[in-house]
Amino acid sequence: LRGLRRGHVRIATIDAINRHFFSTMLKEVHKHYPNISFTLTTINNIHIQQALISGEADFGIMLNPQTSRELQVRAFAEMNMGIVVPTGHPLASRSAVRFSQCIDYPFILPSAPLMISEPVEALVNISGNEVKEVAVSNNIHMIRTLIKEQMGIGILCRLDILDEIESGQLAFVPLTDPQLKPFTLALCVSPARQLSLAASMMLNQLEMLFSQL
Structure with a gap:
């Protein structure tokens, strides 16, 4: 062959x-x-x-x-969702977090047509907490870039930042909220x-x- x-x-x-x-x-x-x-x-x-x-x-x-x-x-x-932060961020060393533990930080959120935008929106609505939105984008590359520039934290799949994890630029912290499905x-x-x-x-x-x- x-x-x-x-x-x-x-x-x-x-x-x-x-x-x-x-x-x-x-x-x-x-x-x-x-x-x-x-x-x-x-x-x-x-x-x-x-x-x-x-x-x-x-x-x-x-x-x-x-x-x-x-x-x-x-x-x-299966690709789980999680919080994405620069490697020096206070959350970077956590093994897992709930969304409610992250709301004090500014967020860069995904929007449609990104598939991840729907569960993220549901997560925000269910939490009942006001989220500090620095930016909203329908482009994964832009979200990654803004997080690397330390403008805020994001919610993505680990798949979206595998390269940045490997290079040591970003960290992925799994979200444990029960309503999130991989x-x-x-x-x-x-x-x-x-x-x-x-x-x-x-x-x-x-x-x-x-x-x-």
């Missing part, structure tokens, strides 16, 4: 994973199968299923896939479509790497 002459694989992904940790994943796949090339297309989470059904993508990586006969989840990892990052295919040998090989390798997340 390592001697596969050539092959091309099309992958549809959400923007959140197109960072160093995913490029490292692809590098690992390339090391095993150097003759397989790939096209990476970043699209909105809700459009990935249609891309799989139509054949525009061989497989997709998406959040919270809906149960459907037209979609098969091959691997998944997001599911899933590697999906359309069961109605037969994958090429190259796509099947790459999918198997990604399944193994997913188990390490």
Whole structure:
């Protein structure tokens, strides 16, 4: 199989994973199968299923896939929500926190269409506490940047800041509020479509790497 002459694989992904940790994943796949090339297309989470059904993508990586006969989840990892702070912040050393323990700090909050904005809004409303909003943004990159600039703290998934955790710029503190449910990052295919040998090989390798997340 390592001697596969050539092959091309099309992958549809959400923007959140197109960072160093995913490029490292692809590098690992390339090391095993150097003759397989790939096209990476970043699209909105809700459009990935249609891309799989139509054949525009061989497989997709998406959040919270809906149960459907037209979609098969091959691997998944749960992504918890938490407080994101600069590494020198007073909360950075905590192993976990409740939202009520963070309200004295200014926040940079997510807004639609970011999927995380809905549970964050519900968390704020349920708490009944007034939150100090420094900024609201629908761009994860901007939220990360403002937190790094120490303008406030944020609520994101660990997935959103894996690179910054690795570089020591940001810390992730899990939220323990019971109403918060983890997001599911899933590697999906359309069961109605037969994958090429190259796509099947790459999918198997990604399944193994997913188990390490």
